Amino acid sequence: MTRRTAGDWLGSLAVFGALVAxxxxxxxxxxxxxxxxxxxxxxxxxxxxxxxxxxxxxQGELLGxxxxxxxxxxxxxxxxxxxxxxxxxxxxxxxxxxxxxxPTLEFxxxxxxxxxxxLAISVFGLNPGMVLFVVAFGAMWPVLLATVHGFAxxxxxxxxxxxxxxxxxxxxVWKMGLPNxxxxxxxxxxxxxxxxxxxxxxxEMIASQSGLGQAILLAARAFRAxxxxxxxxxxxxxxxxxxxxxxxxxxxxxxxxxx
Numbered sequence: 413m414t415r416r417t418a419g420d421w422l423g424s425l426a427v428f429g430a431l432v433a434x435x436x437x438x439x440x441x442x443x444x445x446x447x448x449x450x451x452x453x454x455x456x457x458x459x460x461x462x463x464x465x466x467x468x469x470x471q472g473e474l475l476g477x478x479x480x481x482x483x484x485x486x487x488x489x490x491x492x493x494x495x496x497x498x499x500x501x502x503x504x505x506x507x508x509x510x511x512x513x514x515p516t517l518e519f520x521x522x523x524x525x526x527x528x529x530x531l532a533i534s535v536f537g538l539n540p541g542m543v544l545f546v547v548a549f550g551a552m553w554p555v556l557l558a559t560v561h562g563f564a565x566x567x568x569x570x571x572x573x574x575x576x577x578x579x580x581x582x583x584x585v586w587k588m589g590l591p592n593x594x595x596x597x598x599x600x601x602x603x604x605x606x607x608x609x610x611x612x613x614x615x616e617m618i619a620s621q622s623g624l625g626q627a628i629l630l631a632a633r634a635f636r637a638x639x640x641x642x643x644x645x646x647x648x649x650x651x652x653x654x655x656x657x658x659x660x661x662x663x664x665x666x667x668x669x670x671x
Contacts, residue, residue, distance in 0.1 A: 432452060435449075435452055436451065436452050439451040439452070446637065447635055447637060448637055449637065450637040450638040450641055454637075454638040455638050455641040455642050455645060457638065458636075458638040458639050458641070458642040459474070459642040459645060459646070461474075462474025462475065462639070462642055463475045463478075473627075474624075474627060474639075474642065474643070474646070476622070477622060477623050477624050477626070477627045477643075478624060478646055478650070480616075480621075480622045480623040480624075481609075481612055481613065481616065481623040481624040481625065481647075481650070482650060484540070484543060484544060484547060484612045484615075484616075484621075484623060485547065485605070485608045485609045485612045485650075485654075486608075487544055487547075487548075488544055488547025488548040488550075488551055488608045488611070488612065489547075489548075489551050489601075489604055489605050489608040491544075491548040491552075492547075492548045492549075492550075492551035492552035492555055492604050492608065493551075493555050493601050493604065495548070495552055495556075496552045496553070496554075496555025496556040496558075496559060496600065496604070497555060497559050497597060499556055499559075500555065500556045500557070500558070500559025500560045500562075500563065500597075501559055501563055501585055501589065501590070501593075503517075503556075503560050503563075504559060504560040504561070504562065504563025504564050504589075504593070505563050505581065505584070505585055505589060507564075510560065510564060517556070517557070517560075520553075521553050521557065524550075525546050525547070525549055525550025525551075525607070525611045526546075526550075526611065526614045526615075526618070528546055528549065528550075529546055529614070529615060529618050529619065532545055532546050533619060538619050538620065538621075540621055542615075542619060543612065543615035543616065543619055543621050546611055546615050547608050547611045547612050547615060548608075550607050550608070550610075550611040551604040551605070551607045551608040551611065552604070553604075554600040554601075554603040554604045554607065555597065555600040555601055555604050556600075557600065558596040558597055558599055558600025558601075558603075559593060559596065559597050559600065561593075561596050562592065562593025562594070562595070562596030562597055563585075563589050563592075563593045565592070565593075565596075566588065566589050566592045566593065567592070570584075570588045570592070571584070571588075573588075574588060594665065594666065595666060598658075598661075598662045598665065598666070599662075601658065602655060602658045602659070602662070605654050605655065605658060606651060606655070609647070609650060609651055609654070612625070613625035613628075613647065616629075617629045624643050624646060624647055627639070627643050628640055628643040628644065628647075631643060
C-alpha cells in the first residue's frame with residue numbers, strides 16, 4: 413500500500429468517524445427526538461437482532477429481507493448488463509443505426525424507472541417478476557449508453573485493418589470492438605449496479621414485495637427508528653461492498669491497459 417493510498421484510507425475513516433460522532437452527540441444530547449433519530453447503540457442492537465447475531469428463535473428476519481433485496485438487485489443487474497451490452501454493441505458498430513436510434517434513446521433514457529412501476533403493475537401484476545423487470549429496465553440504460561459510446565469510439569483504423577483481414581462483423585466486434593469498449597462497459601455496469609439497488613428498494617416499497625424496502629417502510633410507519641436506521645445501514649453496506657467488488661474486478665480485467 414502506497415503512502416498516498418494509506419492517507420486516503422485514513423482520511424476516509426476520519427470523515428466516517430466524525431459523522432458517527434456527530435450522530436452519537438445529536439441522539440444523546442436530545443438535539444433530535446429519539447423517536448426519529450435513534451442512538452448508534454440502538455441501531456447496532458437492532459442490526460444484530462435483525463441479522464440473527466444476538467441469539468433467539470424469532471430473530472434474523474432482516475437477514476431474509478437482505479437476501480431478497482440482494483437477489484433482486486443482482487438478477488436485475490445481470491439482465492440489464494446482458495441486454496445492455498448486446499443492444500449497445502449492435503447499435504455502436506453501425507454509424508447509420510446510431511443515427512436512427514439515438515433520438516429514441518435520448519427520449520426513453522431520462523424516464524425514471526420508478527415512474528414505470530404503475531404501468532408494470534398493470535401489465536405484470538403485483539409479483540416479484542414485475543419488480544425484476546423494472547430493476548432490469550432501469551439499470552440497462554447506463555450499460556447500453558456506455559457500450560454504444562465505447563464501440564463508437566473505436567479507432568477507425570482498426571475497422572480498416574479488419575476489412576483488410578476480411579474479418580466478419582462478429583469477429584470484429586469480439587476481437588477488436590469489445591476490448592476497446594470494455595472500460596466504458598465496466599464503468600456503465602458499476603453505475604447500473606447502484607441503480608439496480610435503488611430501483612429494487614423503491615419497487616419493494618411500492619409493490620409490497622419482501623425485501624429491505626418493505627422492511628424500512630414498515631419500520632417507518634410503526635415509528636421503529638432503530639429498525640429503520642438498521643435497514644438504511646444495511647443498504648449502505650450493500651452498496652459499498654458491491655461497488656468495491658466491481659472496482660476490484662475492473663482493476664483485474666483492465667490490467668492490460670496499464671504499463
